Amino acid sequence: MNILLTGGAGYIGSHAAVVLCAAGHNVVILDNFCNSQHSVLDRLTKIVGKPMPCIEGDIRDTLLLEKVLKDYKIETVMHFAGLKAVGESVQNPLDYFDNNVGGTISLLHAMRSNNVKSMVFSSSATVYGMPNYLPLDEAHPTQAKNPYGRSKLHIEEILTDLAASDPAWHISFLRYFNPVGAHESGLIGEDPNGIPNNLVPYIAQVALGRLPHLNVYGDDYPTADGSGVRDYIHVMDLAEGHLAALNYIQQQPGVCVFNLGSGKGSSVFEVVKVFENENASSIPLKVTMRRIGDVSECYAKVDKANIHLNWKATRTLQDMCRSTWNFQKNHKCANQ
Template sequence: MNILLTGGAGYIGSHTAVTLTEAGHQIVIFDNFCNSDKSVLDRLERILKKRLPLIDGDVRNTALIAQTLEKFQIDTVIHFAGLKAVGESVDRPIEYYANNVQGTISLLEAMSLVNVKSLVFSSSATVYGDPQYLPIDEEHPTSATNAYGRSKLHIEEMLKDVANSDREWKIICLRYFNPVGAHESGLIGEDPNGIPNNLVPYIAQVAIGNLEKLSVYGGDYPTLDGTGVRDYIHVMDLAEGHLAALNYLSTNPGWIAVNLGAGKGISVLEVLNEYEKASAKSIRYSIEKRRAGDIASCFAKVDKAKKILGWQTKRNVHDMCASGWLWQQYRKNLP
């Protein structure tokens, strides 16, 4: 199958490119590198022993997308491209709607023009807003508490309308929980710009010596050790979830949303302890006051993914931390 990955040079996109290529699919990467670096193509080549085709462009360029779909005879699109920092989205909502919502409209227009009607969309558990119950299943009410989450929710609703308008469309929205870790080679991994927003990349920066300590916001939650609990999923498990989604789409028209998570929660201190074991480093941290809006626990119900995709996670928190540390050691020597 010929597959276009928008945002395919990014964190999740690059790992998915490895999984799909190894499964025998032909991958084309489309990226403008606003959240990634072109050197990832060289490192993907080292892993895969082949060079993946690249189109350097913005997903809002409808004509370029349509041209790419035709040139490479694309069968299916996996749409990763988009801005993704929750805090940043609050300060720059117009930019988030322009990139995420407008970008998806442009992609859909191009796909319609050349009659490519199979799409996997990179969604997020942020579409559930503040959890009303746990674990969160796909029937949980959707809402949004920031521009990033609202952009994902808008896109999901648009895609549902598109699928309802034409029975030829096959669309699956994959609602990610918290991807962490790296490819086992250590050659690709999460590479955030500036100070990381997420827990594990921040821990990694403390372990490698770039940041002084980790601030743990809240030590008095009603959890096992008082710190917040989240559902962390190894990025390679997540990549394999996309392969399972493609297999499902091949015979199932319409629109569907599916959670991709581990189905269990891990606390901040549990992650910290595992990272210390993986890195053989002592990681400084301090317990600070809770942040406004933070919740005690959030984790997925993943029965639907197992039932309809035949997918479940294989890797544990130690694997996430060990692979992430391997990547950090490689990354510190990159130019």
């Protein structure tokens, strides 16, 4: 199958590209490289053994998208492209709605013009907002509390309305929790521009000496060790979930939604300890005040994906920490 990956040079998109190529699909990447590097393309070539076509462009460029879909005879789209930092979205909400929502509408226009009506959409557990109960299942009310989460939720609503208007659409929303880790080769992994927003990449930067210490935002939560608990999923498990969703929607018209997570929570202190043990490192900590809006615990119920997609996260927190460090070390050496 010919598959377009919007944002395919990014963290999750690049790992999905590897999994899709291994399954025999033809992958085409479209990326504007606002939060990814061109060097990822060479690294992907080393992993899969052949170059992937890549078009540098923006999803808001509808004419470009129409040309790409036509020229490469695209049959389905995995839509990863989007801005994704919660704090930044609060500061620049218009940018987030323009890029994420406006870009998706542009993409959908191009897809409809080319009669491409199959999509796996990269959504987020942020659409749930504050948990009413745990674990979070797909029936939990959606009540996003920040512009990033609301942009994802608006896209879900647009896609739902689109599928209701035309039964030829086959769409899956994948609401994932906290992707962590890197490909086993150490060639690709999470490499954000600037200071990392996520826990494990931040820990790795501290281990490398690029950051002085890890800020722990609160140690007085009602959890086993007082620190916040989150659901971490290895990025390769997540990528395999995208392949499973792609296979599922080929026979399933309309919209379907799945949580992708490990199904269990790990605390900040637990993650730090595992990272230290697995990588023989010491991570200085500084406990500070809770951040406004943070919850004590958040983790997924993943039964639906287990049953319908025949998918389950198999990699451990230890695997996540080891692979993160392997990538960071390799990436540091490559840039020296």
